[in-house]
Amino acid sequence: MTDTPTPSYIPATPLPPLPRMLAGQKAIVTGANSGIGEAVAVALGEAGADVAVNYVAGDDAAQAVVARIEAAGSRAKAYKADVSDEAQVEAMFASVVADFGTVDICVANAGLQRDSAFTTMTLAQWQKVIDVNLTGQFLCARAAAKEFVRRGVVPEVSRAAGKIICMSSVHQVIPWAGHVNYASSKGGVDMLMQSMAQELAPQRIRVNSIAPGAIRTPINTAAWDTQEAYDKLMTLVPYGRIGEPGDIAQTAVWLASDHADYIVGTTVFIDGGMTLYPGFATNG
Numbered sequence: 001m002t003d004t005p006t007p008s009y010i011p012a013t014p015l016p017p018l019p020r021m022l023a024g025q026k027a028i029v030t031g032a033n034s035g036i037g038e039a040v041a042v043a044l045g046e047a048g049a050d051v052a053v054n055y056v057a058g059d060d061a062a063q064a065v066v067a068r069i070e071a072a073g074s075r076a077k078a079y080k081a082d083v084s085d086e087a088q089v090e091a092m093f094a095s096v097v098a099d100f101g102t103v104d105i106c107v108a109n110a111g112l113q114r115d116s117a118f119t120t121m122t123l124a125q126w127q128k129v130i131d132v133n134l135t136g137q138f139l140c141a142r143a144a145a146k147e148f149v150r151r152g153v154v155p156e157v158s159r160a161a162g163k164i165i166c167m168s169s170v171h172q173v174i175p176w177a178g179h180v181n182y183a184s185s186k187g188g189v190d191m192l193m194q195s196m197a198q199e200l201a202p203q204r205i206r207v208n209s210i211a212p213g214a215i216r217t218p219i220n221t222a223a224w225d226t227q228e229a230y231d232k233l234m235t236l237v238p239y240g241r242i243g244e245p246g247d248i249a250q251t252a253v254w255l256a257s258d259h260a261d262y263i264v265g266t267t268v269f270i271d272g273g274m275t276l277y278p279g280f281a282t283n284g
């Protein structure tokens with residue numbers, strides 16, 4: 001980090017957490033020891049859900065998230081598993097069900113980038129991103145849906161048998177040169193989400209996506225950690241500030257709650273207007 005960027009606007013004070021609208025529910029969040037996943041896991045815990053904190057590396061960071069959720073008054077436990085590995089995902093869900101009794105909410109959040117110009121992108125770079133960002137969401141959503149179907153609706157817990165939230169990206173609709181593996185994975189997440197939603201809705205399972213724009217996390221440090229990079233990024237964001245993980249977290253709580261019970265198969269874009277194609281504001 002070479003200097004400290006001065007955002008044109010940052011939220012002055014954190015908003016209070018939403019009320020404990022998820023009391024009695026059990027959630028699993030993948031990639032929950034960093035960035036957006038961490039914020040979502042803590043917010044679900046603050047909203048009353050017990051939370052399984054999935055991570056693939058970084059024991060201390062995972063334990064710190066567990067401690068934050070416990071401090072908010074909910075149960076939490078860390079589960080180390082690679083979401084792109086079928087056996088590890090199946091074993092993790094079996095452990096979570098054994099520990100928590102069931103799963104009501106699955107936030108398939110884990111993701112990564114392996115950026116490269118198209119003509120020099122290796123098959124390994126392509127495959128790694130597809131494996132984690134797309135196949136990982138398939139494996140976790142499938143394991144969650146099996147548990148939702150097994151248990152069915154428990155009306156005193158939730159109107160739905162279960163909720164799946166896929167962490168997509170604005171790049172499910174915005175093409176991204178130099179990142180074709182990432183954009184392809186998120187385009188795939190969109191169809192994965194919609195097709196799952198269509199198939200599972202009759203069993204009272206709600207599947208939706210959140211598509212973040214530019215959120216201040218370790219995945220995209222180079223896009224915001226200098227004033228020059230930050231100012232360039234802001235040319236893409238009509239609202240004039242970078243997103244914070246908390247901007248995603250409270251929407252995830254609401255989307256998982258019965259207040260969003262009729263929302264099925266939708267993507268909620270949280271992007272400060274990035275998908276409004278701001279380049280057309282003065283060039284149309």
Ligand code: NAD
Pocket residue numbers: 030031032033034035036037054055056057081082083084109110111112132136167168169170211212213214215216217218219220
């Ligand atoms: P991050 O790097 O802070 O977090 C990613 C998390 O995924 C980490 O905990 C990482 O360890 C985990 N992970 C990576 N590979 C894994 C695997 N094989 N198994 C289990 N966990 C794994 O980045 P973030 O910004 O918090 O990203 C979270 C999600 O949000 C990703 O799906 C990303 O594509 C999406 N997203 C982020 C932004 C943004 O601007 N930050 C924008 C759009 C979408």
